[in-house]
Amino acid sequence: MNIHEYQAKALFEKFGIPVPKGAPAASSSEFVTALAGLPEGPTMVKSQIHAGGRGKGTFTDGFKGGVKFCKTKAEARETAGRMLGNTLVTAQTGPAGRKVGTVYFTVASEIKREFYLAILLDRASSHPVIVASTEGGVEIEKVAHDSPEKLFKVRVDPAYGLADFQVRDLVARLGFGPGEAKNAARLIRNLYSFYWESDAAMVEINPLITTPLGDVLALDAKVSFDDNALYRHPDILALRDLNEEDPKEIEASKHALSYIALDGNIACLVNGAGLAMSTMDIIKHFGGNPANFLDVGGGASREQVVAAFKIILGDPNVRGIFVNIFGGIMDCNVIATGIVEAVKEVGLKLPLVVRLEGNNVAAGKKTLADSGLTIVSGDSMADAAQKIVKLVA
Numbered sequence: 543m544n545i546h547e548y549q550a551k552a553l554f555e556k557f558g559i560p561v562p563k564g565a566p567a568a569s570s571s572e573f574v575t576a577l578a579g580l581p582e583g584p585t586m587v588k589s590q591i592h593a594g595g596r597g598k599g600t601f602t603d604g605f606k607g608g609v610k611f612c613k614t615k616a617e618a619r620e621t622a623g624r625m626l627g628n629t630l631v632t633a634q635t636g637p638a639g640r641k642v643g644t645v646y647f648t649v650a651s652e653i654k655r656e657f658y659l660a661i662l663l664d665r666a667s668s669h670p671v672i673v674a675s676t677e678g679g680v681e682i683e684k685v686a687h688d689s690p691e692k693l694f695k696v697r698v699d700p701a702y703g704l705a706d707f708q709v710r711d712l713v714a715r716l717g718f719g720p721g722e723a724k725n726a727a728r729l730i731r732n733l734y735s736f737y738w739e740s741d742a743a744m745v746e747i748n749p750l751i752t753t754p755l756g757d758v759l760a761l762d763a764k765v766s767f768d769d770n771a772l773y774r775h776p777d778i779l780a781l782r783d784l785n786e787e788d789p790k791e792i793e794a795s796k797h798a799l800s801y802i803a804l805d806g807n808i809a810c811l812v813n814g815a816g817l818a819m820s821t822m823d824i825i826k827h828f829g830g831n832p833a834n835f836l837d838v839g840g841g842a843s844r845e846q847v848v849a850a851f852k853i854i855l856g857d858p859n860v861r862g863i864f865v866n867i868f869g870g871i872m873d874c875n876v877i878a879t880g881i882v883e884a885v886k887e888v889g890l891k892l893p894l895v896v897r898l899e900g901n902n903v904a905a906g907k908k909t910l911a912d913s914g915l916t917i918v919s920g921d922s923m924a925d926a927a928q929k930i931v932k933l934v935a
Contacts, residue, residue, distance in 0.1 A: 550763035557736040564648030584650035585618040591640040599632035656749035678749035721756035741771035806831025807861040809854040830931035847880025862893040862934040869900030878906035893933035897926035
């Protein structure tokens with residue numbers, strides 16, 4: 543689950559991570575109140591959407607920049623009016639963009655140096671890893687691509703936690719001055735505590751800055767959380783913004799389905815994340831484009847299969863459906879029965895190819911064959927993928 547920058551910074555403050563003073567506003571009537579709490583002088587106005595590249599983005603009406611520096615509060619209020627309710631297009635939103643429902647006013651900080659700092663899970667070692675660079679700012683993606691040696695990593699033993707020598711090493715490698723080192727060390731320790739205690743999947747500060755007075759501040763904040771751990775954090779779950787999520791993904795979560803929308807036209811309904819990824823790969827291999835990742839899990843019910851079909855058909859780009867099931871724990875006949883019910887209930891007109899294998903597969907194939915419906919059977923994963931790509935084409 544992702545949250546907005548202003549929400550992340552509020553959590554940061556609870557863990558002693560310094561941030562510039564700021565206030566959000568979700569309507570024009572809230573602009574005055576939000577700005578009243580900030581000191582006079584230069585103010586930043588920041589569009590709040592779940593996507594990066596806001597500063598380089600462009601609104602659909604031509605207004606450029608989702609993050610703006612304003613010399614006065616009056617200018618900030620006018621700029622916020624241009625952003626709120628407008629649609630911002632960035633490199634991460636795709637051409638459709640995201641509608642801005644909240645703007646965030648912050649004090650414009652005087653920047654001496656910029657850094658990059660993030661904590662995430664290194665799946666290769668199953669350890670948290672701190673990623674840092676002296677090249678923070680809007681060009682960090684370019685730095686990572688062109689100069690990966692400028693990024694360095696520190697892996698943390700989850701059983702021991704972040705060690706003092708690792709903090710000292712990070713502070714030294716980032717080159718903080720004598721007056722900044724203590725503040726930087728405290729921020730790094732507190733950031734790791736936040737990452738660990740909140741069950742975050744990723745915490746990113748870009749940029750982390752120093753000021754001429756020696757302060758070390760999180761100028762930006764990007765945080766995502768492990769969905770599987772949210773039951774332990776009802777306060778964090780309450781920060782979820784459904785307006786920033788695909789309605790199909792929200793509906794899928796209600797039925798315990800793992801669904802991610804993609805930009806292709808062949809829908810996938812698969813059991814198991816690994817098989818789902820392989821299914822998308824083989825569709826691409828044979829010249830097709832997957833429209834989604836949809837994992838019904840290891841023990842899906844008929845009701846879940848019906849729900850999955852309805853979610854798939856909610857995507858107007860879908861031109862065909864590939865059901866790829868390997869029955870280990872799952873009974874293939876249960877899936878087959880759910881497929882038949884779903885096709886009848888939604889009145890499916892699109893091409894449907896089904897590949898079943900594993901537990902009770904003979905009964906499952908018989909259920910499909912006896913249904914009287916136009917369902918194409920795939921003898922293998924490759925055979926089924928080729929058939930659905932051909933039918934859609």
